[in-house]
Amino acid sequence: MFSPQGPSLRELAVQALSSVERGYDLLATKFDHTPFRTPDGVLDATADALRPLGPFERGLDVCCGTGAGVRILEPLCRGRVTGVDFSAGMLAQARRAHPDAAWVRADVRALPFTESFDLAVSFGALGHFLPAERPALFAGVYRALRPDGLFAFPIGAPPPIRSGRYWAMLGFDLAMQVRNAVWRPPFVMYYGTCPPHAVRTDLMAAGFTVETVPLTALGRREDGSPRCGLVLARKTPAYRHR
Numbered sequence: 293m294f295s296p297q298g299p300s301l302r303e304l305a306v307q308a309l310s311s312v313e314r315g316y317d318l319l320a321t322k323f324d325h326t327p328f329r330t331p332d333g334v335l336d337a338t339a340d341a342l343r344p345l346g347p348f349e350r351g352l353d354v355c356c357g358t359g360a361g362v363r364i365l366e367p368l369c370r371g372r373v374t375g376v377d378f379s380a381g382m383l384a385q386a387r388r389a390h391p392d393a394a395w396v397r398a399d400v401r402a403l404p405f406t407e408s409f410d411l412a413v414s415f416g417a418l419g420h421f422l423p424a425e426r427p428a429l430f431a432g433v434y435r436a437l438r439p440d441g442l443f444a445f446p447i448g449a450p451p452p453i454r455s456g457r458y459w460a461m462l463g464f465d466l467a468m469q470v471r472n473a474v475w476r477p478p479f480v481m482y483y484g485t486c487p488p489h490a491v492r493t494d495l496m497a498a499g500f501t502v503e504t505v506p507l508t509a510l511g512r513r514e515d516g517s518p519r520c521g522l523v524l525a526r527k528t529p530a531y532r533h534r
Contacts, residue, residue, distance in 0.1 A: 299326065309479075324360075324385070329357075329358070338364060338446055339367070343368065345524075348368055349370055350371040351374070353375040353376070354429075355400055356377045359387075362393050366392070372393070374393065375394070377400075401432065405436035408438070418485075421486075422482075423490065443524075443525040468481060488521070502526075503524050
């Protein structure tokens, strides 16, 4: 799972016993050599799905980490691209990789932007937010987008209950719950707290119109349904709802 340049078991243990922010600060220099980085296949499939919907002007990568999402935003957007994250260590790595982008350190539950972007993306971040925190996240993205702006992110189909992946994810979430019950500060990272239907409901409550398109390049499940979809949440101007 890890390349020789990745973190040691000890480093991972220290990170897992830290807060989310401190943990990512510690992991930042080796993050791109772990399986936690969004795979290029997911990034490329997302870019392919977004390209016909553009071009866009300014782009925002929400929870940008080391800037993997910025790699697809830059060719999709004619204006400057911005990444936002609360980990100073991750932002430092992102700045080195993409010196032409803008980087903002902020808590994405209180994004400091108003009608500034035409396209926002996010990759692999929803598990870091408890269900009660998603409304603030989505409201901030909605506020950051211009009218008709688009918020896009891939989301995996729930694995079948009979699959090994289902039980592995469940086991991870249970272990994380135990860890957070007995150790402070908490490290919020869960796989089962953001099912597609709940995410869709929260996006609509924030004011978005929502559709999901299949990312068929990422494969299909045994029943023929896509393994992953791209959520397209549009900030529809208020007058369209009158």
